Amino acid sequence: MIRGKKTVILLFFLVVLITLAIFKTDLLKTDSIEWEAKNAACLDTARVKSEINLQHNYFFYINEKAIFQKTVSLYPCVKSLRWERKFIKGIKIIAEGRVPLIKIAPIPTAALDEDLTASPSSSTALLDWSLPEDVKKLYIADSEGYVFAQGQEFQLPILYYLGDELKLGQKIEGDLLTKLEQVILNLGKLEIQAQDSSLFKFKKSGDFLLVYSRPKLVFSLSGDIFRQLGSLQLILQKAKIDEKEMETVDLRFDKPVVVYSSSKSND
Numbered sequence: 001m002i003r004g005k006k007t008v009i010l011l012f013f014l015v016v017l018i019t020l021a022i023f024k025t026d027l028l029k030t031d032s033i034e035w036e037a038k039n040a041a042c043l044d045t046a047r048v049k050s051e052i053n054l055q056h057n058y059f060f061y062i063n064e065k066a067i068f069q070k071t072v073s074l075y076p077c078v079k080s081l082r083w084e085r086k087f088i089k090g091i092k093i094i095a096e097g098r099v100p101l102i103k104i105a106p107i108p109t110a111a112l113d114e115d116l117t118a119s120p121s122s123s124t125a126l127l128d129w130s131l132p133e134d135v136k137k138l139y140i141a142d143s144e145g146y147v148f149a150q151g152q153e154f155q156l157p158i159l160y161y162l163g164d165e166l167k168l169g170q171k172i173e174g175d176l177l178t179k180l181e182q183v184i185l186n187l188g189k190l191e192i193q194a195q196d197s198s199l200f201k202f203k204k205s206g207d208f209l210l211v212y213s214r215p216k217l218v219f220s221l222s223g224d225i226f227r228q229l230g231s232l233q234l235i236l237q238k239a240k241i242d243e244k245e246m247e248t249v250d251l252r253f254d255k256p257v258v259v260y261s262s263s264k265s266n267d
Helices: 002-024 049-051 062-075 121-123 175-187 226-241
Strands: 032-038 078-086 090-097 100-109 140-142 145-151 158-164 196-202 207-214 218-219 246-250 255-261
Touching: 002 175, 032 049, 049 062, 062 078, 100 175, 175 207, 175 218, 175 226, 218 226
Parallel strands: 032 090, 100 158, 158 196, 218 246
Antiparallel strands: 078 090, 100 140, 140 145, 196 207, 207 218, 246 255
């Protein structure tokens, strides 16, 4: 019985001594930090080491969530961090970048007061298809609506965003970019090339999207995008059979408004 107690005490002191030895010798402290960027062009893998210093930190004291938040605040193009342990004292941090969806040209403007809901045909006729001539800034955003870069180097469609100014690191509220992604993907399947698109926010009639394609398209962003795309497919098929050329298809209404090249709408 006494020998058993002595054994337990000896084991306890042995564990304490080993623990103290580990901490004293910095065996569990990091001494090798490696950053790797995957589709995250904005990340400077050399500079980030000094900006986010993880040297000589204990593995279990590293707050990965806090490190991620700081990384994103410095490099908005980073979407996630993946951590890999290397040997005993090394860490490899892989920064995954965001996938660009659209270039956004913010155009600050006051809300319009015109009531365009009198009838579908009058609403379609009053649409303003003009484009701003002077675009000062272009931002890059992903399908989540996160604005993570600025510039023109990406070959992407352009969204003229009539509303507030934008800034890096900002997330556009709502599901605008998610719906826009569906529009872009499905227009490609319908063989409609959408080079530019414009978002207008009207005070009384709600958000809608103008697509500068052939024919020109109008989508309701508050409605079911897939239902509108289904209606568009049927309209395109009918126009092909009838050998008619369309100028505009307004899909915001239960009964879409189609304007043909003859300037007549088809009910």
